[in-house]
Every structure is written in structure tokens, then in C-alpha cells.
Amino acid sequence: MSRTIHLLNGPNLNRLGRREPEIYGRTTLAEVEAMCRGAAGGDAIVFRQTNYEGQLVDWIHEAIDEPAAGIVINPAGLTFTSIPVLDALKMFPGPIIELHISNIHKREAIYHRSLMSPAATAVIAGLGARGYATAIRSMQDLLA
Numbered sequence: 001m002s003r004t005i006h007l008l009n010g011p012n013l014n015r016l017g018r019r020e021p022e023i024y025g026r027t028t029l030a031e032v033e034a035m036c037r038g039a040a041g042g043d044a045i046v047f048r049q050t051n052y053e054g055q056l057v058d059w060i061h062e063a064i065d066e067p068a069a070g071i072v073i074n075p076a077g078l079t080f081t082s083i084p085v086l087d088a089l090k091m092f093p094g095p096i097i098e099l100h101i102s103n104i105h106k107r108e109a110i111y112h113r114s115l116m117s118p119a120a121t122a123v124i125a126g127l128g129a130r131g132y133a134t135a136i137r138s139m140q141d142l143l144a
């Protein structure tokens with residue numbers, strides 16, 4: 001049975017590779033997507049990015065209704081502010097991996113408290129762009 005993993009990205013991640021490379025590295029979002037598709041093997045990947053909170057909420061609803069097997073989400077700055085994204089994630093019945101390229105706990109205090117983590121099965125932070133492929137493989141382990 002084919003299964004789909006939804007990989008959702010929040011604001012400013014469209015500029016990955018050009019955005020504060022000393023923090024986020026020089027890998028572009030397109031390169032990240034290719035890495036994820038390579039890591040996914042037989043699983044289908046829905047890979048999306050938005051700068052808008054409501055669009056992220058709508059995509060989580062799509063994952064709920066499909067239903068997707070799992071969600072990997074980097075909510076970016078919405079991690080620390082968005083109750084609507086948290087509320088949507090709480091409706092998803094499958095595993096959720098919260099992903100951050102940087103180690104948010106080593107950064108400024110505004111990045112230390114994720115609103116998303118109570119809804120997450122697991123959290124990955126600080127592995128850089130390679131964390132996305134790690135998240136895909138970890139999601140497959142969770143789904144095994």
C-alpha cells in the first residue's frame with residue numbers, strides 16, 4: 001500500500017540557501033526537496049512551502065483528510081507564535097516530526113519555546129538541511 005508523507009515548510013524557507021547561510025546553510029529548498037524524495041524510497045512525498053499561516057493550516061487539514069501517513073513540519077517562525085498551526089496539528093492522527101534546521105535552543109531566547117512540540121511525536125533540530133532526510137527516514141521508522 002502506497003503511503004504519503006507531507007513535508008510542510010513555513011515562512012522564509014523559500015529563501016533557503018540565500019538566507020543567513022551561516023545559520024541555515026547554502027542548500028536551497030529545491031535541493032532539500034530532491035534529498036527528501038531520494039530518501040523517501042517507495043513513499044510518496046508532498047513537499048510544500050508557504051509564507052502564510054492560513055495556508056499552512058489548510059495544508060495540515062489536507063493531510064488530515066487525505067489521510068497522509070505522517071507529517072514532517074518546519075513551521076519556521078510560526079513555531080513560536082501560531083496557535084492555529086498547533087491546533088491543526090493536534091487534529092492529525094498520525095506521527096508528526098517537528099523539524100528545525102538550526103538548533104533553536106542555542107539561539108536567541110525568542111526561538112527557545114516551540115508551541116508546536118506538544119503536538120509532535122519527535123523533534124529534530126540542529127542537523128542543518130540534512131535533518132530533512134533524517135526526518136523522512138525517521139518517519140518511515142515510526143510508520144514501520
Ligand code: DHK
Pocket residue numbers: 011012013074076077078099100101102103104111
Ligand atoms: C527556521 C526559521 O525560519 C526560524 O524562524 C526558526 C527554523 C528556525 C529552522 O532552524 O529551520 O527560528
